[in-house]
Amino acid sequence: MTTARARAASHRSLVQTVALAVGVVFLLVGVLGFIPGVTTGYDAMTFAGHESDAELLGVFQVSVLHNIVHLLFGAAGLAMARTAAMARLFLIGGGAIYLVLWLYGLIIDHxxxxxxxxxxxxxxxxxxxxxxxMIGLGLLTTRRRTV
Incomplete structure (x- = not known):
């Protein structure tokens, strides 16, 4: 590790480190969604829509659009991990987005x-x-201590 990178890593807050890790996981998931074998039914993947029969790890339905969303979310995590305030926003705001997606998935006909x-x-x-x-991590890693 270079001196500048070591200095940057040593000055990174916990919330920034967590946001960075979450961003890396999203990037990894986005890439894995494009790898045949890791994604079953790869040949049946569509750009978007419920007709896509591709499943990441044989469990989670994916499409090209779904994988792109993971890649973009990961890139946002990396970019927003540069400051503690933005890292917190990524974790809490991103967590809220995922809760909305959960509700959306429950409401719609698949x-x-x-x-x-x-x-x-x-x-x-x-x-x-x-x-x-994500919301829990955003809150727990930025709790203020009282004296």
Whole structure:
């Protein structure tokens, strides 16, 4: 590690480190969604829509659009991890977005055109736990100490 990188890493707050890690995970998931074998039914992947039969790890329904969203979310995490305030916003705001996606997935008919990303039941519950975890991490890593 270079001296400048070591200095930057030593001055990174916990919330920044967590946001950076979450961003890296989203990037990894986005890339893995494009790898045949890791993504089953890869040949049946569509750009968007509920017709995509591709599943990341054979469980989570994905499409090209779904993978791009993961890549963009990951890039946002990396960019926003540069400051503590933005890292906190990424975690809490991103968690809120995932809770909205969870509700959306519960409300829509998975076999309808409204399922354009697409999502399945496994995605819905992953979004719920991810939303709760991100919000929790954003709050817990930025708690102010009282004297």
């Amino acid at each position: 076999a309808s055109a409204a399922n354009f990303v697409p999502v399945n039941t496994a995605d819905d519950w992953l979004h719920f736990f991810l939303g709760i975890a």
